[in-house]
Amino acid sequence: MDFHDPGSINALHATSRKHGQEYVAPISLVGNENEQQPQIPPPAIFQTPETAQAAEDEHNKMLPSIAHCAIHLELLEYFQLLREAVIKSNQLDVLFDTLPRKKTTVSYISHSSGRRVLSRTLLRPIKAHDSTFRERRKEKWTRFVDCAYSRFSTWVVSIDDDRKISGKDEVELDPKLVPPIDVLLVWHAFLMKPRLCLEWCRDKKILWVSQVDFPWEHIHSMVNQSNRSFQTPVKNAETFKKITHLEPDLLQCLIQGPKDGCTNSDQALSMQFLSPEKTRIANAMLDMIWKNHDEWVDLMCHFLWIRSPAVEFTLQGARDGYRQFFDLFASNPTVGLTPTPDIELVWLTHQLSPSSFSMFSKTSVGRLVEHNVVPHDPDHIQALVSTERAFRARYGAAYRRCLCWDCQNLQRIARRTLSDNRDIHHFVQESMREVAQHRAVERTRRSHRNLPISYQ
Numbered sequence: 248m249d250f251h252d253p254g255s256i257n258a259l260h261a262t263s264r265k266h267g268q269e270y271v272a273p274i275s276l277v278g279n280e281n282e283q284q285p286q287i288p289p290p291a292i293f294q295t296p297e298t299a300q301a302a303e304d305e306h307n308k309m310l311p312s313i314a315h316c317a318i319h320l321e322l323l324e325y326f327q328l329l330r331e332a333v334i335k336s337n338q339l340d341v342l343f344d345t346l347p348r349k350k351t352t353v354s355y356i357s358h359s360s361g362r363r364v365l366s367r368t369l370l371r372p373i374k375a376h377d378s379t380f381r382e383r384r385k386e387k388w389t390r391f392v393d394c395a396y397s398r399f400s401t402w403v404v405s406i407d408d409d410r411k412i413s414g415k416d417e418v419e420l421d422p423k424l425v426p427p428i429d430v431l432l433v434w435h436a437f438l439m440k441p442r443l444c445l446e447w448c449r450d451k452k453i454l455w456v457s458q459v460d461f462p463w464e465h466i467h468s469m470v471n472q473s474n475r476s477f478q479t480p481v482k483n484a485e486t487f488k489k490i491t492h493l494e495p496d497l498l499q500c501l502i503q504g505p506k507d508g509c510t511n512s513d514q515a516l517s518m519q520f521l522s523p524e525k526t527r528i529a530n531a532m533l534d535m536i537w538k539n540h541d542e543w544v545d546l547m548c549h550f551l552w553i554r555s556p557a558v559e560f561t562l563q564g565a566r567d568g569y570r571q572f573f574d575l576f577a578s579n580p581t582v583g584l585t586p587t588p589d590i591e592l593v594w595l596t597h598q599l600s601p602s603s604f605s606m607f608s609k610t611s612v613g614r615l616v617e618h619n620v621v622p623h624d625p626d627h628i629q630a631l632v633s634t635e636r637a638f639r640a641r642y643g644a645a646y647r648r649c650l651c652w653d654c655q656n657l658q659r660i661a662r663r664t665l666s667d668n669r670d671i672h673h674f675v676q677e678s679m680r681e682v683a684q685h686r687a688v689e690r691t692r693r694s695h696r697n698l699p700i701s702y703q
């Protein structure tokens with residue numbers, strides 16, 4: 248079976264679930280505490296073995312590691328959860344005045360003769376459903392991001408002062424200075440737009456934020472592995488408060504108000520930041536977060552690669568594809584090339600390490616090639632077709648891969664075991680069983696049920 252042929256890839260995707268039903272035994276969700284439970288995602292995916300790093304050529308060493316891509320996916324899930332928490336918060340509906348609008352309608356029964364209404368009988372008043380509520384409460388996220396942007400700006404300036412005082416100029420941020428998640432979100436969005444970020448930095452005469460690498464390892468350490476929550480360490484929270492005079496947890500501060508935790512001045516300060524500066528660059532950045540950034544976060548979370556049984560295989564393929572894509576870019580400077588979603592993940596992970604990305608881009612293509620996250624409109628589809636054509640001409644292989652769990656895991660196991668001369672049914676069965684197991688764990692996680700689960 249040629250897994251690189253687009254015909255066989257489409258056929259594989261179309262039939263993989265059908266065959267999966269035939270091969271996989273039913274999965275029981277009855278707990279069995281003695282059974283070894285799978286760790287999803289596997290902890291090893293977040294670390295880069297030194298041997299693997301040493302074996303890479305100089306060009307590949309500049310690429311983002313699989314671990315950084317995995318932590319990136321992990322962080323995107325928390326960005327999405329933060330947005331959901333803000334949008335669904337009833338307390339913030341009160342604060343931002345997005346409560347349902349109460350409206351009462353009165354209905355009648357009309358008694359008529361022909362076209363003439365003779366009398367009306369009044370029925371009881373009905374509380375009308377506010378059909379605008381669901382959309383209006385999304386405005387809270389816009390306001391929250393406004394606030395986060397101002398906090399980011401304050402944080403950048405306060406660190407710049409600190410760096411000037413201590414004379415630091417490393418590309419790594421001091422671990423205790425890693426900020427809370429709302430500030431991380433704005434910083435993340437900033438680094439996804441290197442030119443806009445540089446313009447903002449020059450405008451503020453603060454360059455460090457366009458030079459420092461995103462602190463992936465420290466971000467991963469902020470994830471509580473037992474309950475999978477994202478927590479700002481106490482030391483970081485204290486440092487953030489000390490240098491910015493702002494509350495570390497913006498969401499909690501806004502929800503609880505001055506009585507339950509925040510001091511009056513802290514609350515007043517937070518509220519004051521609800522109206523950020525409205526410069527052209529600030530507006531462009533906020534606009535980018537509300538539209539393209541959120542959409543991209545949702546797209547990446549939708550794929551759920553981080554909980555796939557083939558996560559390492561998928562990210563390795565993405566990393567290889569990214570390098571091939573840049574080589575293609577160098578030899579086809581006039582063709583409008585566009586990345587697949589997995590290559591896009593690696594590209595944007597790379598942009599979050601500005602100095603490494605700049606060096607790689609200039610070495611590969613001779614200039615800084617910034618990726619812009621754009622909606623998948625007809626122009627995007629056309630660019631994808633052009634890229635596919637150029638890719639096949641250069642590498643003799645299909646550009647697009649099906650990135651679903653079934654196809655990725657089947658290809659992973661097939662590549663590993665094809666040389667064993669085993670019957671094809673063996674590796675199909677092994678793959679489908681793993682996928683079913685991971686799906687069962689994911690269903691359990693989403694329904695807030697407790698592991699363990701057992702497999703028959």
Ligand SMILES: [Zn+2]
Binds near residue numbers: 259261650652655
């Ligand atoms: Zn598929």
